[in-house]
Amino acid sequence: MKNFDINEDPHRRYNPLINEWVLVSPHRSKRPWQGQNEAVSSDELAVYDPSCYLCPGNVRANGEVNPDYENAFVFENDFAALKQEELAFEESQNDTFFKSRPERGISKVVCFSPKHNLTLPEMPVEAIENIIHTWQKEYTDLGKVDYINHIQIFENKGSVMGCSNPHPHGQIWAQSSLPTEVEKTQNNLKAYFDKNKGNLLQDYLAEELKLNERIVIENDHFVALVPFWAIWPYETMIISKRHLTKITEFTNEEVPAFASILKQLTIKYDNLFETSFPYSSGIHQAPTDGEEHLEWQFHMHFYPPLLRSATVKKFMVGYEMMGESQRDITPEKSAQVLKEQSIVHYKSKI
Amino acid sequence: MKNFDINEDPHRRYNPLINEWVLVSPHRSKRPWQGQNEAVSSDELAVYDPSCYLCPGNVRANGEVNPDYENAFVFENDFAALKQEELAFEESQNDTFFKSRPERGISKVVCFSPKHNLTLPEMPVEAIENIIHTWQKEYTDLGKVDYINHIQIFENKGSVMGCSNPHPHGQIWAQSSLPTEVEKTQNNLKAYFDKNKGNLLQDYLAEELKLNERIVIENDHFVALVPFWAIWPYETMIISKRHLTKITEFTNEEVPAFASILKQLTIKYDNLFETSFPYSSGIHQAPTDGEEHLEWQFHMHFYPPLLRSATVKKFMVGYEMMGESQRDITPEKSAQVLKEQSIVHYKSKI
Ligand SMILES: O=P(O)(O)O[C@H]1O[C@H](CO)[C@@H](O)[C@H](O)[C@H]1O
Numbered sequence: 001m002k003n004f005d006i007n008e009d010p011h012r013r014y015n016p017l018i019n020e021w022v023l024v025s026p027h028r029s030k031r032p033w034q035g036q037n038e039a040v041s042s043d044e045l046a047v048y049d050p051s052c053y054l055c056p057g058n059v060r061a062n063g064e065v066n067p068d069y070e071n072a073f074v075f076e077n078d079f080a081a082l083k084q085e086e087l088a089f090e091e092s093q094n095d096t097f098f099k100s101r102p103e104r105g106i107s108k109v110v111c112f113s114p115k116h117n118l119t120l121p122e123m124p125v126e127a128i129e130n131i132i133h134t135w136q137k138e139y140t141d142l143g144k145v146d147y148i149n150h151i152q153i154f155e156n157k158g159s160v161m162g163c164s165n166p167h168p169h170g171q172i173w174a175q176s177s178l179p180t181e182v183e184k185t186q187n188n189l190k191a192y193f194d195k196n197k198g199n200l201l202q203d204y205l206a207e208e209l210k211l212n213e214r215i216v217i218e219n220d221h222f223v224a225l226v227p228f229w230a231i232w233p234y235e236t237m238i239i240s241k242r243h244l245t246k247i248t249e250f251t252n253e254e255v256p257a258f259a260s261i262l263k264q265l266t267i268k269y270d271n272l273f274e275t276s277f278p279y280s281s282g283i284h285q286a287p288t289d290g291e292e293h294l295e296w297q298f299h300m301h302f303y304p305p306l307l308r309s310a311t312v313k314k315f316m317v318g319y320e321m322m323g324e325s326q327r328d329i330t331p332e333k334s335a336q337v338l339k340e341q342s343i344v345h346y347k348s349k350i
Numbered sequence: 351m352k353n354f355d356i357n358e359d360p361h362r363r364y365n366p367l368i369n370e371w372v373l374v375s376p377h378r379s380k381r382p383w384q385g386q387n388e389a390v391s392s393d394e395l396a397v398y399d400p401s402c403y404l405c406p407g408n409v410r411a412n413g414e415v416n417p418d419y420e421n422a423f424v425f426e427n428d429f430a431a432l433k434q435e436e437l438a439f440e441e442s443q444n445d446t447f448f449k450s451r452p453e454r455g456i457s458k459v460v461c462f463s464p465k466h467n468l469t470l471p472e473m474p475v476e477a478i479e480n481i482i483h484t485w486q487k488e489y490t491d492l493g494k495v496d497y498i499n500h501i502q503i504f505e506n507k508g509s510v511m512g513c514s515n516p517h518p519h520g521q522i523w524a525q526s527s528l529p530t531e532v533e534k535t536q537n538n539l540k541a542y543f544d545k546n547k548g549n550l551l552q553d554y555l556a557e558e559l560k561l562n563e564r565i566v567i568e569n570d571h572f573v574a575l576v577p578f579w580a581i582w583p584y585e586t587m588i589i590s591k592r593h594l595t596k597i598t599e600f601t602n603e604e605v606p607a608f609a610s611i612l613k614q615l616t617i618k619y620d621n622l623f624e625t626s627f628p629y630s631s632g633i634h635q636a637p638t639d640g641e642e643h644l645e646w647q648f649h650m651h652f653y654p655p656l657l658r659s660a661t662v663k664k665f666m667v668g669y670e671m672m673g674e675s676q677r678d679i680t681p682e683k684s685a686q687v688l689k690e691q692s693i694v695h696y697k698s699k700i
């Protein structure tokens with residue numbers, strides 16, 4: 001009987017953060033693609049777009065005028081998925097099949113730059129530091145609101161990720177409950193912490209640094225790696241080397257180090273297919289429910305959909321929706337490919 | 351304080367099948383859309399396409415020639431994500447962070463019709479019955495293979511769902527392990543069964559039939575409804591009225607009744623935006639591990655991405671990936687909209 005080879009043979013990998021598996025089919029990465037191609041916008045964008053509701057000085061949907069902002073700029077989402085209003089609620093009789101709960105929250109938009117055409121990889125490190133300070137301030141302020149227990153900072157980049165405006169921006173959805181994925185993560189971090197008196201992601205990072213097979217970037221304070229259990233072709237995670245439960249614990253050295261790894265990682269992404277690389281990214285950190293949450297470890301996920309080129313993405317569809325996530329290229333191979341990318345942006349070389 | 355109104359106010363709903371929540375924001379369904387539009391292929395397809403590897407008589411990637419099939423036709427996937435080979439495997443030392451297992455399986459393609467341009471909603475009921483018989487045969491035959499414990503029958507329809515060929519077809523991925531979503535479902539069905547000595551989905555269906563708020567189609571043997579906890583805008587589920595654990599238990603009356611509800615549901619979908627409606631669908635039923643699995647209930651999921659029109663889909667991105675699934679239109683409203691659609695295909699009226 002042939003011996004199992006993780007680089008060649010179909011297998012499943014276990015994700016201890018959410019207690020789920022992913023199916024890996026390394027041999028399949030060479031199948032021909034005859035499906036949908038994504039549109040690539042090669043339009044050069046202007047620094048200022050008079051029709052953009054995020055540009056400085058322009059009018060938004062609710063009639064408000066954006067200030068002439070120079071750094072990151074935050075406002076409440078005009079089409080918020082959550083509302084601040086407190087509502088009276090009675091539990092229903094049939095809570096087995098028809099269980100619902102009102103949800104309070106605050107949604108904000110964070111413009112990363114006044115420049116309409118400047119994405120993270122092309123920003124100066126200082127401008128990214130300013131975004132980090134903005135995230136810290138929002139985490140602190142929103143965390144003080146009595147009914148806010150979780151703050152989800154995220155970015156949808158690129159039209160293929162449902163982003164409706166190329167102006168560089170992210171969002172923050174703050175709410176009463178722990179969202180499903182966060183609750184799963186917390187449960188697994190907590191179980192590990194209770195059992196091992198240690199932090200799951202810190203212990204994992206130590207092993208990854210020893211193996212050095214999936215590390216994409218390492219600096220003094222942060223590591224960007226392709227998780228062993230990654231589901232998206234070029235999925236990565238940034239973890240702080242020090243045990244930090246939340247973004248507000250960053251030291252004065254950690255802020256620029258995080259800005260730098262964000263810039264380098266997104267440059268590598270852009271360089272991979274010489275395109276403005278689409279992704280959804282998001283920060284997972286301690287809830288703001290007033291507990292200490294030592295089981296938590298600050299980390300940031302990048303879920304990019306592209307698979308083979310600027311126009312061919314991975315579809316998480318039928319089998320993936322009914323069964324489980326599936327990938328072709330191995331995380332080790334992806335990490336190697338990303339590691340080899342330059343940290344000089346391809347556009348700056350033209 | 352205002353009373354919570356489930357039709358108007360932000361809330362979360364609980365999915366007892368997988369123990370996860372969905373965020374519902376009914377007030378948000380009116381926000382303007384400025385994002386990506388999907389391409390609609392309005393090309394009239396030919397009955398036979400000489401370049402299609404699924405059409406009768408044509409040559410496939412591996413050099414094999416398709417027979418001149420007249421009904422459903424099944425073959426092994428030339429680019430299978432799973433392989434049949436048994437591999438020798440030793441558990442690793444560090445199974446906490448680097449847990450992997452070889453996975454054996456068989457992937458098949460099921461052509462629904464020899465006609466290149468005929469999708470489910472446009473097929474005669476008898477042709478759909480033939481597909482059902484094919485699924486039954488595959489479930490039986492694959493289930494007999496000693497290392498196959500789970501059989502996932504599914505369809506990806508439309509290029510927006512990663513389908514690379516418009517020729518009507520589905521797939522079957524059969525494997526040793528229970529995929530993540532199936533294992534979650536089984537755990538919840540089992541816990542309910544052990545506690546209540548009843549079947550979760552049968553008990554749920556009884557309540558839904560009483561309430562009659564989310565029923566889209568009902569016939570003598572099956573019901574198509576929008577689950578209370580649906581995440582996709584027009585997600586539906588077909589459940590048999592009788593407690594059936596698997597598709598091979600269908601009676602002679604249930605086969606045509608299932609064919610008929612499949613046809614009517616997909617016609618309603620096509621009529622909704624007058625387009626060939628994309629979706630991923632899949633059947634969840636008892637594993638083939640030799641156990642009785644009375645906790646299981648045969649059901650079929652439809653996960654369609656379209657939200658507002660033939661070109662605007664719902665993006666499950668940043669918040670959804672990091673936090674939890676989110677929807678705007680309520681399941682009750684979606685059910686009503688689908689119920690109102692004609693069961694005569696819009697094309698047959700031209
Ligand atoms: O097998 P196909 O149709 O080539 O591929 C499609 O369905 C598969 C199963 O859902 C997915 O893994 C692929 O990402 C998708 O493109």
Ligand SMILES: O=P(O)(O)O[C@H]1O[C@H](CO)[C@@H](O)[C@H](O)[C@H]1O
Binds near residue numbers: 156163667669670
């Ligand atoms: O808020 P936006 O950018 O309009 O919308 C985008 O991000 C949201 C949060 O991930 C999603 O719910 C939407 O489906 C997506 O289109």
